[in-house]
Amino acid sequence: MKPNMRRYSWLALWLTCSAVGAGWLATNRLAELRADFDTDARIAHRVLSQRMAQHDAILATLALLQPAKGSGDAERLSALYPQILEVLQRPEQETWPAAIAPTLNDAEATSRHTRRAVLANENLSSGRYWLVLAAHPLSHGLLIDLKAAMPWGEWPMDGAASAVRATLVHAGASFVIQQGRPESETFPHWRWVAAKVLASASQPLELVLERPLTWRELPLVAMVSWSLVAALLLAGLRNLWHQRVARQRAEELLRVGQVARLNTLGELAAGMAHELNQPLTALLANTQAARRLLDEKPPDVGTARDAMAQAAHQARRAADVVGRLRRLVERPELATQVQPVALGSAVQEALYLLEPELQRRSIQTEVIAEPDLPLVQAEPVALQQIIHNLLMNAVQAMELVSPARRKLHLRWQRQGTQALLVVRDTGTGITSEARARVFEPFFTTREGGLGLGLSLSHSLAEAMGGSLLLAGSPEGMGAEFHLLLPLA
Numbered sequence: 001m002k003p004n005m006r007r008y009s010w011l012a013l014w015l016t017c018s019a020v021g022a023g024w025l026a027t028n029r030l031a032e033l034r035a036d037f038d039t040d041a042r043i044a045h046r047v048l049s050q051r052m053a054q055h056d057a058i059l060a061t062l063a064l065l066q067p068a069k070g071s072g073d074a075e076r077l078s079a080l081y082p083q084i085l086e087v088l089q090r091p092e093q094e095t096w097p098a099a100i101a102p103t104l105n106d107a108e109a110t111s112r113h114t115r116r117a118v119l120a121n122e123n124l125s126s127g128r129y130w131l132v133l134a135a136h137p138l139s140h141g142l143l144i145d146l147k148a149a150m151p152w153g154e155w156p157m158d159g160a161a162s163a164v165r166a167t168l169v170h171a172g173a174s175f176v177i178q179q180g181r182p183e184s185e186t187f188p189h190w191r192w193v194a195a196k197v198l199a200s201a202s203q204p205l206e207l208v209l210e211r212p213l214t215w216r217e218l219p220l221v222a223m224v225s226w227s228l229v230a231a232l233l234l235a236g237l238r239n240l241w242h243q244r245v246a247r248q249r250a251e252e253l254l255r256v257g258q259v260a261r262l263n264t265l266g267e268l269a270a271g272m273a274h275e276l277n278q279p280l281t282a283l284l285a286n287t288q289a290a291r292r293l294l295d296e297k298p299p300d301v302g303t304a305r306d307a308m309a310q311a312a313h314q315a316r317r318a319a320d321v322v323g324r325l326r327r328l329v330e331r332p333e334l335a336t337q338v339q340p341v342a343l344g345s346a347v348q349e350a351l352y353l354l355e356p357e358l359q360r361r362s363i364q365t366e367v368i369a370e371p372d373l374p375l376v377q378a379e380p381v382a383l384q385q386i387i388h389n390l391l392m393n394a395v396q397a398m399e400l401v402s403p404a405r406r407k408l409h410l411r412w413q414r415q416g417t418q419a420l421l422v423v424r425d426t427g428t429g430i431t432s433e434a435r436a437r438v439f440e441p442f443f444t445t446r447e448g449g450l451g452l453g454l455s456l457s458h459s460l461a462e463a464m465g466g467s468l469l470l471a472g473s474p475e476g477m478g479a480e481f482h483l484l485l486p487l488a
Helices: 003-065 101-114 220-296 302-329 343-353 355-360 380-397 453-463
Strands: 084-091 118-123 128-133 138-145 165-170 173-178 191-197 206-212 339-341 364-369 376-378 407-415 418-424 467-471 480-486
Touching (some): 003 084, 003 206, 084 101, 101 118, 101 128, 101 138, 220 343, 339 380, 343 355, 343 364, 343 376, 343 407, 376 480, 380 407, 380 418, 380 453, 453 467
Parallel strands (some): 364 407
Antiparallel strands (some): 128 138, 165 173, 165 206, 191 206, 339 376
């Protein structure tokens, strides 16, 4: 994964954690507010229903006691109950006051039929209505003032400061009990509503409570604090993850380095065997010739003959030892250890190991991969060593060019029955004199180099049935190597 993608992944994880935590805090806060709202709604409905039942009880008492008209008993109710503005009594031979007679007559007829009090001449906008109960010999009517009827002592909310808007609704008209939060401070569609008709058959007023919400009621401080805590925790986890990745990368590089050193020692031994084989062969020929010459001399030549024979024997023995060493370090067993390997995965693993080096040197990487490339036949460790050597050579070749020009191009694709891996850099390139010797052991153009990396990679590729080639490119325009491996 590229650094930018990993950075975006951590950012996305932080945003997700922040959103989940903030959502949980906001949900809990809203649940608390909703529970308070529901509780207030139940209490408000109960106390208003009790007050309406009180009006029914007063009328029922008047109908039962039948106080004489003009006795003053009924009129004294206003002193006991401030919400009762006026008490009317109508004997059977008389009529209601002319101004309200039509509505009260209809209400009295309905009350006589239903045998309960009935609303009449209600004017909820002003908070007043008549409550009429038909009885014999006197029918009674009460003028109720809702403002005075409000049981503020038992009301669950602060009428002046509460955010809840409370109204009593009947027949399309409404009476505002408390204004609640101004509309300018609320969101149009973010509110709770509770509506329920009062438990009074005579006064079926509907209590409607509206609870608007604002951002200020959310636990913004806690939500921001959670985001900061999540950021700190994820930063710590990211740091631990980077340490773990760096440790794994260092261990893998150490393993690759150990393999490289062992292979370098093998190449060194192979080179020594190649260099020592000729003098040993000459020594063998000379000692054999010396023995023949000594055989021609007359006496006392037995000792010389035995000495030369021993020298020849030791020379053969040294040649055999050197031959066995060379066969050992050339690793002919690679041909029997190949297995199906994903070339793309091997390249990506090598790039992953060298990622800090590429970033430190500001080297841009361009990767072009053929989709669905079949597996290749290779020995995994040897293939990793070849790719690592090619990438390190490319990185080192770009040290002498400006950072803006440093680009590493990688491409793998199918080529007949083989897979082709192309590694191209934009370094200083390889001179025409050096091109013919790049795969020779101990040949190098870099100061401090051993000249064994490309030679070793060439040998390993051939041992696995593949090949490593230096492609043609203009001098001074970088170098391009082609690794060919048989498809599995």
